[in-house]
Amino acid sequence: MLASGILGYSAETLESIAEGGAGAVVTKSVGLKPRKGYTNPTVVQVSCGLINAMGLPNPGIDEFAEEIREARTSLEVPLIVSVYGYSEEEYATVARKAVEAGADAVELNVSCPHVKETGSEIGQDLEILAKVVSKVKSTINRPVFVKLSPNVTSIADIAEVVVKAGADALTAINTVKAMAIDTETTIPILSNRVGGLSGQAIKPIALRCVYDIYERVKVPIIGCGGVTDWRDAVEFLLAGASAVQIGTAIATEGPGVFKAVSHGIEEYLKVKGFKSVKEIVGLSHRS
Ligand code: RRO
Numbered sequence: 532m533l534a535s536g537i538l539g540y541s542a543e544t545l546e547s548i549a550e551g552g553a554g555a556v557v558t559k560s561v562g563l564k565p566r567k568g569y570t571n572p573t574v575v576q577v578s579c580g581l582i583n584a585m586g587l588p589n590p591g592i593d594e595f596a597e598e599i600r601e602a603r604t605s606l607e608v609p610l611i612v613s614v615y616g617y618s619e620e621e622y623a624t625v626a627r628k629a630v631e632a633g634a635d636a637v638e639l640n641v642s643c644p645h646v647k648e649t650g651s652e653i654g655q656d657l658e659i660l661a662k663v664v665s666k667v668k669s670t671i672n673r674p675v676f677v678k679l680s681p682n683v684t685s686i687a688d689i690a691e692v693v694v695k696a697g698a699d700a701l702t703a704i705n706t707v708k709a710m711a712i713d714t715e716t717t718i719p720i721l722s723n724r725v726g727g728l729s730g731q732a733i734k735p736i737a738l739r740c741v742y743d744i745y746e747r748v749k750v751p752i753i754g755c756g757g758v759t760d761w762r763d764a765v766e767f768l769l770a771g772a773s774a775v776q777i778g779t780a781i782a783t784e785g786p787g788v789f790k791a792v793s794h795g796i797e798e799y800l801k802v803k804g805f806k807s808v809k810e811i812v813g814l815s816h817r818s
Pocket of ligand 1: 536560583584585586587588640642643644650705706726727728
């Protein structure tokens with residue numbers, strides 16, 4: 532799947548990613564009202580990854596609904612709309628509007644590491660988090676995925692709360708809180724100072740999170756964080772993910788990364804004598 536946050540702003544880019552071999556696409560997070568996001572610089576490249584603090588730029592669900600409608604008519608793969616809000620009612624309203632426009636599922640962003648009063652501020656308050664998930668669940672009749680933050684003491688504890696509240700699947704993980712400082716100017720590079728690290732640097736963290744969640748809950752897990760080649764994807768499957776999302780690797784490997792990863796998984800299954808991906812989901816947990 533295409534991970535949220537990269538190339539997920541328009542029907543056109545979502546279609547090109549699907550044509551390039553993604554099995555499903557997730558949009559950039561969208562809220563009730565338009566939001567400008569932070570001023571530049573909003574992305575910085577560091578060794579093994581990117582740090583971003585985009586600040587949730589989005590046109591608001593009413594305008595974005597047009598893109599969802601257009602994408603839904605031409606896409607041949609599931610369209611998942613990433614949703615954020617500042618309250619349970621807002622999450623539910625945005626999710627409802629996304630489904631009315633044609634979303635096949637929603638992914639609740641309760642894990643953005645650097646925007647106040649939403650994202651991980653919601654995801655770390657277990658009471659509010661449970662209310663958000665159950666409100667959205669009772670509002671729409673489509674699967675509800677919840678994207679979790681690694682910036683917590685126990686991601687498995689959070690996963691348990693979210694699943695009890697009705698989540699159909701979990702996406703693990705959002706970016707890892709990080710920063711970079713310019714030694715010439717002596718100040719932080721991102722305008723927001725702090726951002727979220729993605730890419731290869733976070734793969735071992737994401738893998739551990741998926742492994743921990745798989746031990747605790749029974750819903751499908753979507754692995755996300757640093758998947759760059761087929762071997763990364765297979766590691767996530769062995770840790771317990773049923774699917775993976777790819778984001779930053781599109782920037783480093785190009786859009787062909789989706790086909791390359793799926794082809795690599797198929798070859799691995801063949802060489803190892805497995806008949807289906809299902810046979811290796813969580814296989815690393817056997818004692
Ligand atoms: O827009 C962002 O700055 C952003 C979001 Br919403 C998110 O969930 N994760 C991230 O790294 N950046």
